[in-house]
Each structure stands twice: as C-alpha cells, then as structure tokens.
Amino acid sequence: xxxxxxxxxxxxxxxxxxxxxxxxxxxxxxxxxxxxxxxxxxxxxxxxxxxxxxxxxxxxxxxxxxxxxxxxxxxxxxxxxxxxxxxxxxxxxxxxxxxxxxxxxxxxxxxxxxxxxxxxxxxxxxxxxxxxxxxxxxxxxxxxxxxxxxxxxxxxxxxxxxxxxxxxxxxxxxxxxxxxxxxxxxxxxxxxxxxxxxxxxxxxxxxxxxxxxxxxxxxxxxxxxxxxxxxxxxxxxxxxxxxxxxxxxxxxxxxxxxxxxxxxxxxxxxxxxxxxxxxxxxxxxxxxxxxxxxxxxxxxxxxxxxxxxxxxxxxxxxxxxxxxxxxxxxxxxxxxxxxxxxxxxxxxxxxxxxxxxxxxxxxxxxxxxxxxxxxxxxxxxxxxxxxxxxxxxxxxxxxxxxxxxxxxxxxxx
Amino acid sequence: xxxxxxxxxxxxxxxxxxxxxxxxxxxxxxxxxxxxxxxxxxxxxxxxxxxxxxxxxxxxxxxxxxxxxxxxxxxxxxxxxxxxxxxxxxxxxxxxxxxxxxxxxxxxxxxxxxxxxxxxxxxxxxxxxxxxxxxxxxxxxxxxxxxxxxxxxxxxxxxxxxxxxxxxxxxxxxxxxxxxxxxxxxxxxxxxxxxxxxxxxxxxxxxxxxxxxxxxxxxxxxxxxxxxxxxxxxxxxxxxxxxxxxxxxxxxxxxxxxxxxxxxxxxxxxxxxxxxxxxxxxxxxxxxxxxxxxxxxxxxxxxxxxxxxxxxxxxxxxxxxxxxxxxxxxxxxxxxxxxxxxxxxxxxxxxxxxxxxxxxxxxxxxxxxxxxxxxxxxxxxxxxxxxxxxxxxxxxxxxxxxxxxxxxxxxxx
Numbered sequence: 109x110x111x112x113x114x115x116x117x118x119x120x121x122x123x124x125x126x127x128x129x130x131x132x133x134x135x136x137x138x139x140x141x142x143x144x145x146x147x148x149x150x151x152x153x154x155x156x157x158x159x160x161x162x163x164x165x166x167x168x169x170x171x172x173x174x175x176x177x178x179x180x181x182x183x184x185x186x187x188x189x190x191x192x193x194x195x196x197x198x199x200x201x202x203x204x205x206x207x208x209x210x211x212x213x214x215x216x217x218x219x220x221x222x223x224x225x226x227x228x229x230x231x232x233x234x235x236x237x238x239x240x241x242x243x244x245x246x247x248x249x250x251x252x253x254x255x256x257x258x259x260x261x262x263x264x265x266x267x268x269x270x271x272x273x274x275x276x277x278x279x280x281x282x283x284x285x286x287x288x289x290x291x292x293x294x295x296x297x298x299x300x301x302x303x304x305x306x307x308x309x310x311x312x313x314x315x316x317x318x319x320x321x322x323x324x325x326x327x328x329x330x331x332x333x334x335x336x337x338x339x340x341x342x343x344x345x346x347x348x349x350x351x352x353x354x355x356x357x358x359x360x361x362x363x364x365x366x367x368x369x370x371x372x373x374x375x376x377x378x379x380x381x382x383x384x385x386x387x388x389x390x391x392x393x394x395x396x397x398x399x400x401x402x403x404x405x406x407x408x409x410x411x412x413x414x415x416x417x418x419x420x421x422x423x424x425x426x427x428x429x430x431x432x433x434x435x436x437x438x439x440x441x442x443x444x445x446x447x448x449x450x451x452x453x454x455x456x457x458x459x460x461x462x463x464x465x466x467x468x469x470x471x472x473x474x475x476x477x478x479x480x481x482x483x484x485x486x487x488x489x490x491x492x493x494x495x496x497x498x499x500x501x502x503x504x505x506x507x508x509x510x511x512x513x514x515x516x517x518x519x520x521x
Numbered sequence: 522x523x524x525x526x527x528x529x530x531x532x533x534x535x536x537x538x539x540x541x542x543x544x545x546x547x548x549x550x551x552x553x554x555x556x557x558x559x560x561x562x563x564x565x566x567x568x569x570x571x572x573x574x575x576x577x578x579x580x581x582x583x584x585x586x587x588x589x590x591x592x593x594x595x596x597x598x599x600x601x602x603x604x605x606x607x608x609x610x611x612x613x614x615x616x617x618x619x620x621x622x623x624x625x626x627x628x629x630x631x632x633x634x635x636x637x638x639x640x641x642x643x644x645x646x647x648x649x650x651x652x653x654x655x656x657x658x659x660x661x662x663x664x665x666x667x668x669x670x671x672x673x674x675x676x677x678x679x680x681x682x683x684x685x686x687x688x689x690x691x692x693x694x695x696x697x698x699x700x701x702x703x704x705x706x707x708x709x710x711x712x713x714x715x716x717x718x719x720x721x722x723x724x725x726x727x728x729x730x731x732x733x734x735x736x737x738x739x740x741x742x743x744x745x746x747x748x749x750x751x752x753x754x755x756x757x758x759x760x761x762x763x764x765x766x767x768x769x770x771x772x773x774x775x776x777x778x779x780x781x782x783x784x785x786x787x788x789x790x791x792x793x794x795x796x797x798x799x800x801x802x803x804x805x806x807x808x809x810x811x812x813x814x815x816x817x818x819x820x821x822x823x824x825x826x827x828x829x830x831x832x833x834x835x836x837x838x839x840x841x842x843x844x845x846x847x848x849x850x851x852x853x854x855x856x857x858x859x860x861x862x863x864x865x866x867x868x869x870x871x872x873x874x875x876x877x878x879x880x881x882x883x884x885x886x887x888x889x890x891x892x893x894x895x896x897x898x899x900x901x902x903x904x905x906x907x908x909x910x911x912x913x914x915x916x917x918x919x920x921x922x923x924x925x926x927x928x929x930x931x932x933x934x
Contacts, residue, residue, distance in 0.1 A: 137803060141661050148660055216837035225836040229658070235804040237658035244657075244834040245642065245650035245825040247561055248554050255930070315842040322846045335857065335927060338896055349930065358845030366928040367855055373810065376789045390550060390821040391648040394811030397786065398804065408803040412658040420833045421657040423638040424629035429728040432771030433735045442780055444748065483751055514748060515779040517668070517762065 117146045120418055121156035123173030123198075125166070125189055126180035130203055130230070131158075133403030134177055134410050141411065147428050149418040159189075166192070175199040175417055177410055178207075179230075187211055194218050194226065201413040203230035203406055209304035209320035212311060227413035232305045233258055233382040235405035236398040237412070242312040246386065251313040253387040254352040258305040260380035260400040261296040262328050262348040264288045266365075267378040269336050270346065276331055288380045299325035299363040302350050309384065310352035310361040318352075318361055325363035339367055345375040438488040440469070440516040445501065446508040449480040453506050457482065464497040465489055479508050485516060530559045533831055534569035536586030536611070538579070538602055539593035543616055543643070544571075546816030547590055547823050554824065560841050562831040572602075579605070588612040588830055590823055591620075592643075600624055607631050607639065614826040616643035616819055622717035622733035625724060640826035645718045646671055646795040648818035649811040650825070655725040659799065664726040666800040667765040671718040673793035673813040674709035675741050675761040677701045679778075680791040682749045683759065689744055701793045712738035712776040715763050722797065723765035723774040731765075731774055738776035752780055758788040851901040853882070853929040856911070861919040862893040870895065870914055877910040878902060892921050898929060 122138060124131055138145070138153050146152045157169035159180075166189055170176055176193040178200060180186045186207050193200050194215070202208070208215070208231055219226035229239045233256070242251075257263050261283060268279035280297065283289035295301045303325040310318040328348050339346040344367040352361045368375040373395040377383040382400025387393045399405040415421075447453045454473070461468060471484040486494065494513060502511050535551060537544055551558070551566050559565045570582035572593075579602055583589055589606040591613060593599045599620050606613050607628070615621070621628070621644055632639035642652045646669070655664075670676050674696060681692035693710070696702035708714045716738040723731040741761050752759040757780040765774045781788040786808040790796040795813025800806045812818040828834075860866045867886070874881060884897040899907065907926060915924050 141663070144663070145661050213840070219837050227836045236807055237654050240653065240658050241650050243836075243838065244829060245653050245822070247834070248558050248824045248828045249821055250554070250557070312838050314844055315838065315840060316844040316846075317840055318846065324848070330925065331927075332925075335855075335925070338855070338857070344929075346927070349928075353850070354844070355847060355850065358847045360847040360850040362850075364928055366930050368930050369932045371791075371932065372930060388821070390817040390824075392812045392815070392818060394649055394809065396807065396809050398807030402805070404803040405805060408662055408801070409658070411661045411803075415661045416657060417836070421660070423640045423656075423830070424632050425656065425725050425728065427626070427728060427730055431727055431729040431767070433729075433731065434768060434771045434773040435737070437766070437768065437773040437775075442748075442751070444751070512743065512745075512748070514744075514759070515762075515777055516757075517779050517781050517785060519782045519784060 117150055117152045120149070120151035120153045121172060121174045122153055122414065123157045123169040123176045124155055125159045125169060125176060125178045125186070127158050127160045128179070129403040130179040130406045130410070133407035134179060137404065137407045137411050138414070145415060148415060151418055153414065170196050170198060173198055175201065175414060177414070178202040178204055179410070180204070181206070183207060183210060190215060191218065194222050194224055197222055197224060199225040199417040201227045201410055201417065203228070203410060205231040205301070205304040205308060209307045212308065212319070213317050225417045227417060228308070229413050230406045230409035232308050233384060234398070234400045234402060235408045236382055236384065236396050236400065237409070238309065238384045238396050239312065240412070241396060242309065242386070246388070246391070249388045249390055251386060251388045252354050254309050254313050254384060255374060256306060256309060256350040256382070256384040257347055257374055257377050258350050258382050258384065258400065259296055259302040259348060260382055261289045261293060262302070263377065263382070264380040265297070266328060266331070266346060266348065269331070269333060270340065273333055273337065275333050276329065297329055298327035299348065302348060302363045306350035306352055306361050306363055309350070310359065313352055313386065314354060314359050316359055318359070323361045323363060326365065328365055331365055343370045344368060345370070347374060347377070349374065436490055436492045438490050439494070440488045440518050441486045441494050442514045442516050443484045443486060443498070444512040444514070445482040447480055447482055448506040448508060449475055449478055450506065454482065456504060457501055460500045461486065461497050464493040466494055466497055530563055530565045533562070533564035533566045534585060534587045535566055535827065536570045536582040536589045537568055538572045538582065538589060538591045538599070540571050540573045541592070542816040543592040543819045543823070546820035547592060550817065550820045550824050551827070558828060561828060564831055566827065583609050583611060586611055588614065588827060590827070591615040591617055592823070593617070594619070596620060596623060603628060604631065607635050607637055610635055610637060612638040612830040614640045614823055614830065616641070616823060618644040618714070618717040618721060619733070622720040625721065625732070626730050638830045640830055641721070642826050643819045643822035645721050646797060647811070647813045647815060648821045649795055649797065649809050649813065650822070651722065651797045651809050652725065653825070654809060655722065655799070659801070659804070662801045662803055664799060664801045665767050667722050667726050667797060668787060669719060669722060669763040669795070669797040670760055670787055670790050671763050671795055671797065671813065672709055672715040672761060673795055674702045674706060675715070676790065676795070677793040678710070679741060679744070679759060679761065682744070682746060683753065686746055686750065688746050689742065710742055711740035712761065715761060715776045719763035719765055719774050719776055722763070723772065726765055726799065727767060727772050729772055731772070736774045736776060739778065741778055744778055756783045757781060758783070758785070760787060760790070762787065849903055849905045851903055852907070853901045853931050854899045854907050855927045855929050856895070856897045856899060857925040858895040858914065859921040860893055860895055861921060862888055862891055863919065866919055867895065869917060873913045874899065874910050877906040879907055879910055
C-alpha cells in the first residue's frame, strides 16, 4: 500500500522510428490514450525512444523498447532497422507498404522465427481495418476477389475531374494545393503506391506470396475530361481500381483505371478516401471504407496493432466507462402537417414551435384543394421539446391528420 | 510413421444448438472449410452434436463439444443452454442479439469467470465484421458516434418505397414475397431488432453497459410514400438509423427513421444490406457494409469466431496456397478512338476487333468536323488480345490520335 510501484501498471516501452506526420500522431495518440490502454492491457505505454533524421540512435531506440513502430517509409534503412528489431526480439508495428510489398515474406518468416509479432494494419488504407478483417474475420473463408480504391490522391483527382470537368493537370494541381498530393506525385498517379498495397491485400486474401513486381499497374495520367464525361453520360464512375482475383489457373493482381457500374460499392467513394470490397461465396460482398491517409487516422491503425501486440484481444468486453444513458437529446427534424388552407395557420404553428425553442430552417407549403401540406425542417432541438410542440400542434382545430415528425441527420463537416 | 494418428491433426469438436437456416449453413461451411481450418489452427473441426426441436439432447451436445455454437435465437432456452455451456468450460459462439441485448453483461462476466470465450460477431450485421473492429481495431480509440443500418428488412422496404413510390404495405408485401421479411415482421418493422443490435454496438463502442431497455426505438410503419417523395425532392435518403452517441452528459442510444444528407456514407446503402459508420476524432469516420443476414453470410461470421476461439489469430500470414500469378486475364473494355470521318472506318476497326475475338457491346459515333469520335464497349476479352487489337487499330492511317482503352467492371449479379 505504501509502495506506489506495487499498484502502478508495468511500463510497456514503444520505440518510434520516424517522427513525420504519422510518427508525431502516434506519439500524440499514445499519450492521449495511455490511460485507456493501461485499463485494457494492464500496461502503461510510454514512448521510450524516437529516431528522426537529426536525433536519436537506432540501436538505443530498439534496445530500449518492447515494441518498435516503424513509420519512416521507404525501403532503406527501414528494412535494416526492422530486421534488427525482430532479431532483438522486439514486436514491430509498421505502416510501410513498400517494405512489405518487397520484403514481406522474409520479414514475416523472421518474425515467426523470433516469436515476435509483426503487424501492419496501417500499411494499407490507413485507418480502415482491412488487414485485420482479412487476417482474422475472413481467415477461414475462400475469397474470390478483392477490389480496392487504395490510393486517396488519385481518387481525389478523379473525383475532382468528375465533379468539375477539369482536366487531369488542373485536378492534380488542386490536390497538391489541398495537401492530398505531394510535390512529386509520381508513385501515386502512376499506380505504384496502389500496386504495393494490392500486393499485401492479395497476399492475405489468397495465402499466396505476392510481391510488388507481381502486380501489373497503370496510372491515371492519360485519363481525360472526355473519358469522365462519357462515364457521367452512362451513369458510370471512373476510378483507379486495384483488383486481386482468383481464376481457375491462378491469381491476378492488377491496378488500373476502370469504369464501375453505378451500383458497385466502390462507385460512390469520392474524394481522398479508400475503400476495399471483399467477395466470397459465403459473405457475398463486404465493403470497408474510410480515410486512407492522414496522421491521426494512420496512427489509430498503429494504436490498434500496438494494443493487440501487448495482449491478445479479449472476446468479452469489460465495463470501464459506465456512462449515463440519456433519454433526451437534440435532433434536427422534418415536420409534415396537413392543415386547412386558411389565413393564420402558419403563424399559429410557428408560434407554438417558437415557444418550445424550435427554430425553423425551411418551410414548403403546397395547396391540396381546401387543405394544404406544410413541410418544414427544424434546426436541432431537444427531442422532448419538439414532441411537446408536435402534441400541441396536433390538437389545433385546423390540423387535418396527425402531424409526422422525422429526424434529419445533417452534414457535420 | 506407421501410426496415422501421429500425423492427423487433433479433433476440435463443435456442438451446434439450432439447425435452421444459419445452423445448417454453419454445418455446411465447417464441412467445406475444414481443410483450411486445420491448416490454420492445427485442429480438425468436426460437428460433434446437433440439437434441433426434434432431435438431440442438449447435455450430450454440450458435453461432447469443445465449443458450442448457439444459433437458436430467442431468449429461452438459449439463455439456459449458453449458461450451461459456459459453466461446463466450453467456448461459446452465438448469433443471438436478443440474448446479448438482455443478458450480455451477465454472460460476459460468466465467460470471464470460467475462462472461456464468448464470441458474437454474427449477432450484429451478419457477415459484416463490426464486432471485431470495435473490440480489436478500435479498442483503444475514443469513439464519438456509431450510426447503423442494422436491419436489412426495413432497409429493403424503404429502398423499395423510394425506388418505386409504393406505399409501405405494398413494399412490405414485396419484402415478404422475396423472403426479406418474415410472415410476422413486427420486431423488424417496429425497430426492436435494430434496437437490440444497437445496444450491443453501443456497449462495445462506449465500454458502458447498455441493455435493450436502454434503447428508445421507433419503427417505419408510419412512413408514407409522401415522405419518400419529399426526401427524393431534396436529395435526401430516408433510412431506419440506429445511433449511439456520446454527449457531455452521457450516452444516447436510439433507433428511428431519419433523413440523411446525400453524402452520408449510409445514404447509398440500398436493399437488404447492413452498414455501420463509426466516428472518432482519430479515425474521422469508417464504414463497414455488406449483407446483414442470410445463412452463409451469418455462418461466415460464426466461422471467423470459431477459428479465433480455436487459436489466437496470428499477426503474420503463412503461405498455404501458393497460387500461380497470372499475367493475362479477361476484362470488358471501353475504347475511345478519334478517326477521320470517312466511309469504311468502322468496318475496318470492327474487323480487327473481330479477328482478335473481341465482341462489341455498344458503339457511339460523334462527328467532330472532319473527324469523328468512336466510343465503344467491348465484352470481356483476354487483355493481351484486346491490346493487340488496339495496337493494330492505332497503326491505321485514318486514326487521328492514340486510341485509349479503359477497363469496365460490370455488374455480376
């Protein structure tokens, strides 16, 4: 009781190789969520060392860690450092698709040999948990096909071209201005980045070694505004699609622009997002989508991997938060009223809404012979107050049928 | 060497409580995938006992199993049997949302006490792996909001109403005819089924006990064709939405119809599908979608849980299949050609395509002064043959710019 160390959770040391956008976000997120992580795992995570171009020593960072997070990117020195970490018996979490697309088999075998974990959720589709779903949820399934939009830069450019009719060069410039494309966007726009990610997805979906050089890829540089307008005319979407597909004779993995029919789950994925559709006879088709890049998003995938490496995931959830359950919250509403068509009706309704604090965003009135239909949208208001107003309105003599109130979920971003 | 038992994998016994649509699919899928499961886990799965209304004895099924799959549905006797299985030290995999929505806390605690796993991916959104993603990928995250379309029956009915203008009763009848709604659809259309699923999702997202009675729910029975046409006019979608949301004061969990703005990830989910969107500051927003019901789909979720209960998921993938990597596959194509506008041009192009075995699905020709633009779609053909044709066409004297070929992904179902 007098020894605080007896009750403090043990320390779990995380060495960070790289401190760019993703590395800094991992650093922040581990700090912000350390209490929660200790609750789940019984271990207090700390960033025990950081290697950047200008500071830190790689041996010290590896030696001082229980787990090494590699977020440097590129093949070298990342490859060398990951090998060293595994040989030193450290778990590794990496966001490096190139490294795995080229050296995956060797590194996975090395990790097994040294009985450490090598996790890589962040290497494909940022915060979208497609790696875990393939490795765990669907590990027993017979997968037929994986389709992916796995490069957010190109998806943003194509969405821009489709939405504005802009030519490729102009949409690329806009992507660069907004930070969705790098100054040198070559590996994004020529399909190579997507190819590395598809190699990893194909590897997991088909239990077959697939390296970057097995993937044929084509980019989006040659697409024109004209192709886009043709797609629009036919109700098709033009996307950069990665495909990994099982045939009688074997496996095909490729990346190229493709027109998608309107109902395809990837057809509606616009902007700098990623999405992956997995098909098998048993599951039919499931789709995972979300931000494919971004510091916090990628760091969130790294964090999930760190926690899984710390302790095996539990099958039963613990109660740790115990939040109060609320009965009454704010919502925006649509109100649908049939009223007698006579003067003063709208004024009375508006007065009742106003007294309950409801503010009208829009209203449409349509005549229906002697009656009229009033459809209005009300800004977010505590539901109990809105329903109180609806009860009062329903009792008015000029109301011709029970008022209907339906919630509206509005855009937040 | 002479003893086959020395090399045969050990047996893993699965007891099946219930043999309806889902139970029969689990039976089939375990049989079909037993080789793969043995490869991953080192154990050969067998269905060691089956309990139905007319055959089997529950004690025998439980005693003779290493893991019990509960796919009976309903509260009793499922509750009693699951408790017995856990007390007997057996892992349990269940697809029963009602059971967990009412008795979840007690059963999870009992499973921890007896050091067995209690897995339930199939209880929410069928084959869509939202439980695992919440329990593992996002376990360390601070989730702000979960939105879900978690009842396929109501989503089908609303999609029908939106697409055809049919009134509610007619769309419901159509859903019943197609097998998407039961003869007594009460618990689907009144929102109760969705409420039980949202209780489970809220429980996992917010680490707070949430039972079915904490969830306020409203159904779709009162919605009219008129509400749908209003939604259509404004570019909104009307869906039955489950929401679990964190506020300063606590947690709100509710199910009700809601209008969604056009860009919302759930707005485009049509037909008998499920989808769940999870929001946090770190991940922004990820969406998982797919079939929310169906025997094989639900059985696939059960299978993923069975395998995870057999052995902890590996972080590194093994090579078990080693498929050949193919260089050349069939694709449908769009071809875009600028040609001199003179007689015989289309005939020559068609001849070259025909010689390579390419069959033209559609063609549009537009005049451009002295030139014309030919846009055609070609039925699936081996890519090497199509590209050979494109090379030949590109060399024709009347071609005015390099031909462009873009793949087309066509509807398969």
